[in-house]
Amino acid sequence: MCKSLVVGRSHSIYCILPPHMLEHIAKKGDEKQRARAIDTLSTDHTMRQFRSVQAASFTQRRAMPMPAAAAPSAHRSIYTANQSETLPGAIVRAEGAGASGDVCVDEAYDGLGATFEFYLEVFHRNSIDDAGLPLLGTVHYGQDYDNAFWNSQQMVFGDGDGTLFNRFTIAVDVIGHELTHGVTEHTAGLNYLGQAGALNESVSDVFGSLIKQYVKKQTADQADWLIGEGLLAKGVNGVALRSMKEPGTAYDDPTLGKDPQPDHMSKYVHTTQDSGGVHINSGIPNRAFYLAAVEIGGQAWVKAGRIWYETLNDSHIKPSSTFKGFAQLTVSNANRLYGANSAESAAVTKAWKEVGVL
Missing domain, CATH: 3.10.170.10 (Elastase; domain 1)
Structure with missing residues (x-):
């Protein structure tokens, strides 16, 4: 690759x-x-x-x-x-x-x-x-x-x-x-295969986007949630490599093809290519993070980012973690950081449910 x-x-x-x-x-x-x-x-x-x-x-x-x-x-x-x-x-x-x-x-x-x-x-x-x-x-x-x-x-x-x-x-x-x-x-040492590999890619998208937002001093609702904006040359029909907000919509070009990322588990792509579709299925946890961050509001790295970072460092995470296992740990860390009945915990749970993981 x-x-x-x-x-x-x-x-x-x-x-x-x-x-x-x-x-x-x-x-x-x-x-x-x-x-x-x-x-x-x-x-x-x-x-x-x-x-x-x-x-x-x-x-x-x-x-x-x-x-x-x-x-x-x-x-x-x-x-x-x-x-x-x-x-x-x-x-x-x-x-x-x-x-x-x-x-x-x-x-x-x-x-x-x-x-x-x-x-x-x-x-x-x-x-x-x-x-x-x-x-x-x-x-x-x-x-x-x-x-x-x-x-x-x-x-x-x-x-x-x-x-x-x-x-x-x-x-x-x-x-x-x-x-x-x-x-x-x-930290988590997520295997680069299947759902763990898609989580590996998603985590990189999450923090890559947060770094851009941090540099621009943007709140979650101000961010574009695009990965690689500016990379596509003039004349290419697309805006970026991926969209965390709307997976599957970043590009549709005769030479590059159409963005294949799913936004829900019902559209999960089962494939042996790309280590089990790690760059494709990462759209599902990407959208979950976007939904949680926007629901929580403010600067996304402060609370939503903290929950994901604590999950990466959680002693219970496994290199072979599935979407569901990772999602459950984010909820657990949201509960620990902000309280089991907190708005933050509710936002994280709601986000994972909306993409069909929980």
Whole structure:
């Protein structure tokens, strides 16, 4: 589903573009677009193996004591691959340095910073691993590379081809989404398969959207709840990669296909593709979060986000969690945080019922 050259050890690769979109491009795009999509999709089997390795090591990581961390402080390093596929590349901006003048470099730097600040200020989390992990990013990866990914060590951004996709540093929620895969690795460790995998993707969408809302200082009713707004190039019929508010409506384009995300369990997609449809069925828990956040009101990261974050860190969560199991834990955490008869708990319960999970 994604392509990366990382020498020395295997890492999980989490890409922002879903494989069903790449598959449609491989069938309907022009010659160059088809070649790029096929090249990306060709590594699908290898990436599944990477994820299996990561999932197998999660239990050991969760049991290990966290190392002592210094006072929380961002440590960002932005590199350029100069259109190669060698990582990390040449460093172009280190923590504290001024703007480089390269829009991709500076957007990556700011996006990593916004994600670090969000987790620290809202949840008192010290970087992705809660132990001060330095945040690395590589821009200008590959030739017109149509993707961005987190490989369990760093962020990697393609420049996009300019006809279907713009530069992948353009959307702060995409950066927040990918880095949140790292947070999930260090907390719930959700398997990248079936409903657990769809929850993994949904959690990244949730916090990616919250990071964008945090940057824009938006309340839940002011937010657009789109993931990847600005990524689609001019002329593409769509507004984003996904809509948390209205799953299935983000795009409908001859080359990209139609957004296939369901918004209710009655429309759950049973498939062996994409690790059991992790990028498709994530629309169901995405909409549940949207409904809960809007019902609760105010800034979504304050209460709804807190409930989801506490659930990620709940000792009862399992890497193989189902939608129902995750939903029950969110209700449990809402009860613990705000009271069993609270408006917050009622909103969370109502949201999961509305999408057919509870």
